[in-house]
Amino acid sequence: MTTTTSRLLRLLSLLQTRRDWPGSLLADRLGISPRTVRRDVDRLREMGYRIRATMGPEGGYRLDAGDELPPLLFDDEQVIALAVALRAATATGAGIEEPAVRALTTVRQVMPSRLRHRFDALTFTALPGGGGAGDAPPEVLLAVSTAIRAREVLRFDYASRPEAAAEPGPRRRVEPHHLVTSHGRWYLVAWDLDHEDWRLFRADRVTPSTPTGPRFTPRPIPGGDVAEYVSARFKGSAEHNRWPCTGKVVLHRPAREVLPFAGDGIVEDLGPDRCGIEVGSWSWVALAASLNRFDTEVDVLHPPELTRAFALLAARNTATARTPGHRPG
Known part of the structure; x- marks a missing residue:
């Protein structure tokens, strides 16, 4: 990626985060001159983005919705998040599975090789009626999925509640088996080595540690079907996918x-x-x-x-x- 392209990507990302941006603030955030900001805005306009100049003491810019879809620029995290959402949509049962598969194929084809490698490492099970969500950072999902594929013990801090995710929680050692998305949340299905039992962890509360632990031989999921097992756990049962x-x-x-x-x-x-x-x-x-x-x-x-x-x-x-x-x- 060239310096100019990288700067345009960053500029577009900033314009998407708030309604109005003073030109001087954009220049300061990007580490460039106001004149370069004006040139970059003109480049984005040529690409089809509707960027309107705003009035004020310093002047500024606003990104408006357009009539046509211009070329899309995403940063690495946005690409992974988009691809995850499309893959999860293939199992939502909402009638958009086939278009989601086609869109996913298109996104994957235009991914840089470094992102395609990361995305291909991400495997998960989407429960019907669920759908992907943004409650867990993409880097956490990638770290967990990589440990699952490598069959390596995963060590992580686990927050007792979502708002305490940044606080130190109990350290867990698990054999990770499946990453699951259901009803807007991500879950890790794993064998807890310290409790010697199956556990369901919310991925948004997980802070993985590196390096991972030794390799392990996967145990069979109770009942043999991860979707049935997780659905049963949601209903308060450890064995059967039905309400007690x-x-x-x-x-x-x-x-x-x-x-x-x-x-x-x-x-x-x-x-x-x-x-x-x-x-x-x-x-x-x-x-x-x-x-x-x-x-x-x-x-x-x-x-x-x-x-x-x-x-x-x-x-x-x-x-x-x-x-x-x-x-x-």
Whole structure:
């Protein structure tokens, strides 16, 4: 990449980060003269970018949307992020899988060899209905995926919560097996060497350490299918991809009003003002509470545990209603 091209890329990236840029500030950020900024802006305009001069004491620039798609310039991190998003989109079930594959092929073809090598090292499983996200830095995803491909023990600090990602957390030693994206988040499926058990780690809380550890022979994922295993864990089960608590009720609402909010529940039309729904949750009380979101009468068909959960929930709610609210002094 030539010096001029690199500078244009940096200039375009800056213009995309805020609405208005004073010319002097752009010159300072790029380490060039205001005259060179004006020339570079003219080059970008010739390439099809709509950059408008703004009024003010110093004058400045604003990047506007155009009628046509100009040549795109991305920095290395943006290229990886775009390619990851396109690859994840191939498994979203949103009806864009085929266009996503074609777009991914196009992006990969124009990648510099150094980026293509990094991207090819990134392998992951996208769960249907999930989709990629930007919650984990691309360098973390690449480091984790590289350790998975090399079958090397991964060592990392793990933050207890996302906002504490920069703080030192417990050090983990794991055998990394799969990188998974689901519902806007990235997860690492790994065998925890210290706890001798399978664990699911949020990738946005992982800070990998280098170098990686010794090579290992991969263990079989419980059940043999990583997507089924992760889906089961999300439902509170360690073995089977189904909710541990499942019940069936009749809701005094038409099916058309329930279907958009039923999630993975099975809805049965019972007439103009009633429908049946079979749905699950991680606990009986949680299931009862989730059914109350439909704001209507509920008739429990089965099992008795769900009926008792409604009674327990009612008792808790009554106690809460009788407790005076806290008023700040």
